[in-house]
Amino acid sequence: MIEISVSDRVFVLTGAGISAESGIPTFRGAGGLWRNHRFEEVASPHAWHRDPRLVWEFYSMRREVAGTAKPNPGHVALAQLEGSIGERLFLCTQNVDNLHEQAGSRCVVHMHGELFKSRCDRCDRPPFADTKTYELSASVPRCDCGGQIRPHICWFGEVPYHLDEIASALNGCTVFIAIGTSGVVEPAASFVARVHGRAQSFYVGPEEPANAASFTRVFLGKSGEILPTLFHYG
Ligand code: OAD
Numbered sequence: 001m002i003e004i005s006v007s008d009r010v011f012v013l014t015g016a017g018i019s020a021e022s023g024i025p026t027f028r029g030a031g032g033l034w035r036n037h038r039f040e041e042v043a044s045p046h047a048w049h050r051d052p053r054l055v056w057e058f059y060s061m062r063r064e065v066a067g068t069a070k071p072n073p074g075h076v077a078l079a080q081l082e083g084s085i086g087e088r089l090f091l092c093t094q095n096v097d098n099l100h101e102q103a104g105s106r107c108v109v110h111m112h113g114e115l116f117k118s119r120c121d122r123c124d125r126p127p128f129a130d131t132k133t134y135e136l137s138a139s140v141p142r143c144d145c146g147g148q149i150r151p152h153i154c155w156f157g158e159v160p161y162h163l164d165e166i167a168s169a170l171n172g173c174t175v176f177i178a179i180g181t182s183g184v185v186e187p188a189a190s191f192v193a194r195v196h197g198r199a200q201s202f203y204v205g206p207e208e209p210a211n212a213a214s215f216t217r218v219f220l221g222k223s224g225e226i227l228p229t230l231f232h233y234g
Contacts (some may be wrong), residue, residue, distance in 0.1 A: 002202055004175060007234040010085065011173035012078060014093040014100070015192055017180020017205050021072040022099055023223040024065060028182050034058055044156045048121070052140045052148055059115065059151040060133035066097040066115050068129065074179070075103035076204060079229035082106065084233060088170035092162075094188055096153055111160040111188065114151040122147025160187065170194050176201040179223050183209030204230070 004010060016196070027039060034042060042048055043057040071190050082105055093100060096115040100108045113144050113171035118130035120143035126200075130149075141149040156161045167213045170176075176195045183189045192201050192214040203209055203218045204226050212218055 001232045002175065002177065002200075003209070003231055003232050003234050004085065005115065008085075008174045009088050009090070009169075009172050010081070010175045010177065011090045011169050011191075011195070011199070012081070012089070012092065013178045014078070014095060015177070015179065015181025015188070016095060017048055017182075018071075018074045018093075019069065019099050019223060019224045021074065022097075023103075024069050024097055024099075025220060026180075026182075028184075029177055034061075037133045043153065045158065048150060048155070050082070052150070052184045053134070053136055053138070056134040056138070057136045057149070059153065062096075063115055063131060063162060063204045066099075069097060070101060071099040071103035072224040074223035074227045075099045075105070077230070079104035081231055082229075090166075091174065092166055092184070092188075109162050109165060111154070111166060113151070113161060115151070115153070117152035118146040119147050119152045120145060121150045127152040158201050163187070166191075168200055174199050175201060177204065178202070178215070179207060179227070181205070183211035 003031045014143060019024050042055055048055050091100060092106055093108060093110055093111050096113050098116060114127060116131050117127040119127040123143060123145040124142060143149055148161060170191055175193060176192060176199045178192060189211055191209055195201060196214060203215045204223050206220060206222055
């Protein structure tokens with residue numbers, strides 16, 4: 001049980017594990033491979049410059065998988081947490097699916113981007129809603145400016161989004177909870193160390209993450225089973 005008092009500010013960081021029970025494979029669980037390509041080979045600026053059609057084929061596959069996925073009780077529990085404590089919850093996800101939103105969460109910070117958005121790789125037109133999928137043989141979509149339309153995803157070697165907002169939420173939180181993330185991808189893996197000494201920190205997932213030693217307490221199990229009864233409001 002995690003006690004949440006009326007003065008607590010809660011920072012929740014979710015990773016691929018929270019969507020595993022919704023049928024979306026985790027990264028490291030899949031061996032880090034897609035059709036014999038390492039993720040870095042299809043999720044990097046280098047890959048985009050070398051073969052944008054392959055990159056679009058990869059994200060089209062991911063749009064198809066995530067497009068039929070439904071939130072599980074873990075996502076629902078976090079939407080209920082927001083319903084209970086409102087803006088004292090900061091929900092930050094590394095996931096690019098929209099299952100938190102589907103579960104009813106209204107404030108979700110997607111630090112690695114959003115699968116159902118695209119943007120231009122040349123001009124500063126804002127990211128826009130996009131559910132299209134492309135075959136390998138299709139040509140790469142173009143912006144009016146002549147640039148290529150790319151997925152709105154933070155690739156390896158790119159800077160995650162909303163880092164200022166995230167830093168200030170980390171500074172202000174009194175409870176930190178990481179869920180379903182292996183604790184190896186920076187900067188998210190270091191968030192728990194940044195709250196050390198100021199906030200209670202908890203991890204929820206079926207196995208210990210790489211940064212387990214930094215947490216006050218680890219709850220071992222599936223998030224869809226643990227989260228629905230985890231929070232107690234003081
Ligand atoms: P990983 O695939 O590295 O880790 C998923 C974690 O989820 C593992 O620690 C599993 O033990 C855990 N897990 C599996 N099933 C679970 C369940 N039912 N409930 C709770 N946890 C479960 O995924 P992330 O840590 O999210 O970045 O990966 C971080 C980033 O690496 C991703 O956002 C992605 C990837 O490269 C980008 O795309 C930029």
